[in-house]
Amino acid sequence: MTEKPRLRKLNRRDERPHNSSGKPRPQRQHRPSQGKRIAPSRPTRREAPEPANDAPELLYGRHTVLSALESGRPCNRIWVIPALRYDPRFHQRLNDAKQQGAVIDTVTPERLDQLCQRGRHQGIAIQVAAYSYWQLDDLLAKARTVPHPVLLAADGITDPQNLGAMIRTAEALGMQGMILPQRRAVGITATVAKAAAGALDHLPVARVVNLNQALEALKAAGYWLYGLSERGSIPLSKVTFDRPTVFVVGSEGQGVSLQTQKHCDHLVAIPLAGRTNSLNAAVAVGIALYEVCRQRSPAWDLTQGDIANP
Numbered sequence: 507m508t509e510k511p512r513l514r515k516l517n518r519r520d521e522r523p524h525n526s527s528g529k530p531r532p533q534r535q536h537r538p539s540q541g542k543r544i545a546p547s548r549p550t551r552r553e554a555p556e557p558a559n560d561a562p563e564l565l566y567g568r569h570t571v572l573s574a575l576e577s578g579r580p581c582n583r584i585w586v587i588p589a590l591r592y593d594p595r596f597h598q599r600l601n602d603a604k605q606q607g608a609v610i611d612t613v614t615p616e617r618l619d620q621l622c623q624r625g626r627h628q629g630i631a632i633q634v635a636a637y638s639y640w641q642l643d644d645l646l647a648k649a650r651t652v653p654h655p656v657l658l659a660a661d662g663i664t665d666p667q668n669l670g671a672m673i674r675t676a677e678a679l680g681m682q683g684m685i686l687p688q689r690r691a692v693g694i695t696a697t698v699a700k701a702a703a704g705a706l707d708h709l710p711v712a713r714v715v716n717l718n719q720a721l722e723a724l725k726a727a728g729y730w731l732y733g734l735s736e737r738g739s740i741p742l743s744k745v746t747f748d749r750p751t752v753f754v755v756g757s758e759g760q761g762v763s764l765q766t767q768k769h770c771d772h773l774v775a776i777p778l779a780g781r782t783n784s785l786n787a788a789v790a791v792g793i794a795l796y797e798v799c800r801q802r803s804p805a806w807d808l809t810q811g812d813i814a815n816p
Contacts, residue, residue: 563636565699566618566627568595573704575599580635583609585618587629596630625700637694637706639713642685642720646727648710649682655750656798657729658684661717661766662757663787666692670701671788672755677705679795684709687717691757721769724752731770733762734794736784738775745774747798755787 565574572595574581581603590596591612604610618627640648649655658676663669669692676684686693693713699706714720721731729750754770756762767773776785776793785793 563699564621564631564633564696566622566625566631566696567700567703568628568630569703570700571630571632572596572599573707574632574634575603577707579707580606581608581632582635583611583633585611585613585621585631587615587618588612590629637699637711639686639694640683640710642712642714642723645683645685645710645712646724649750652682654748654802655682656747656795657682657724657752658791659717659721659724659731659752659754660684660686660691661754661762662687662691662760663755664690664692665758665787666695666697667701668758668786668788670698670703672791673698673702673709673711674705675788675792675795677702677709679799681709681795684711685717685720685752686711686713688713688715718766718769721752721754721766725769725771731772732794733767733770733773734776734790735762735767735773736775736778738773740772740774742774742776742794742797745772747801751798753791753794755791758787 565571568590571584575596576599584600584603586596586600591600591610600610615629618629618631621627622631645657649657658672658681660669660672663672663686669686673684692698694706694711725731727750729752731752731754732745733754733756735756754762754766756766762770762773774794776790778785
C-alpha cells in the first residue's frame with residue numbers, strides 16, 4: 507500500500523501574503539510616536555538648611571523677658587507697653603539695657619500683637635542674640651561639679667511646647683543639663699523659650715550632630731542611660747538612681763527610636779492605671795525626674811509620714 511506524502515505544516519509567518527514581486531514584506535520598524543513627551547526627572551530632594559546660629563530671636567512674655575534681662579543676655583531692641591515701662595519689676599532693668607545700647611520702644615498692645623504674631627506677649631517683647639548652645643564637653647565638665655548628675659537627652663522632639671516644658675521641669679528640679687540632636691528635632695526657638703519661662707538662662711543645653719555617638723560618649727564618662735518607653739521591661743520605681751544618669755525621651759508619636767534604644771542600658775516604663783496607654787513626653791520627663799528627687803532626698807518623698815488632718 508502506497509503511503510501518502512506528508513504535507514509540510516505552515517506556520518503563521520509563512521502564511522503571510524507576499525507583495526507582487528514575490529519577495530516577503532520587510533518587517534516594519536518601530537518608531538517612537540511623535541507626540542509622546544518624556545516627563546522630566548524630579549530634582550533630588552534636599553534637606554532644609556539649619557538656621558544660622560547668629561540670627562536674632564524675638565522673645566516675649568513677662569517671665570521670659572525678665573529672666574533674659576536678669577541674666578544679662580545681650581539684646582538689641584525692646585518693645586513694651588506704657589503700663590510696664592515704669593513697672594518696678596522692669597523699670598531699672600530696662601534702664602540698664604538702654605545704657606548697654608538697647609533701643610526701647612513704648613508701643614501699643616496692637617503693635618505687639620503684630621510683632622509676636624498674636625502670641626501671648628503680656629505687654630513686652632525683646633530681640634536678643636540667638637541662643638548659644640553649649641559644647642558637650644563643657645556641659646559634662648559643669649555637671650561634674652555635683653555628685654551623681656542627671657541629664658536629659660531628647661530623641662527627635664519636634665513640639666516646641668513640649669521641649670520648653672521639659673527644660674522648665676529639668677531646671678526646676680535641679681537637673682544639670684539637656685542634649686538635643688541637630689537634625690530632625692526642634693532647637694531653641696522663641697516658642698521654646700516662652701514655654702521654658704526663663705529656665706534656659708540657668709540650664710545648659712548642648713546640641714550634637716549625632717545623638718547616638720553622644721550617648722556613647724556619656725557612657726564612657728560613667729553615665730547610665732535609661733530610655734523612657736511604655737514598652738520598657740523595668741518599672742521606673744524599681745530603678746535606684748544613685749549614679750550619674752541620663753534619661754532618653756523620644757518624640758511624641760514615635761517614642762525613642764530603635765537605633766537609640768540599642769544605646770540605652772535599660773528601658774524603663776511608667777506604670778499606668780487608666781485606659782490611656784501613653785503619656786505626653788514632657789509629663790513623662792516630669793515624673794521620671796521627680797522619682798530621682800524623691801529617692802535622693804527624703805524631703806521629696808510624699809509617701810512617708812502621715813498627712814495631718816485640717
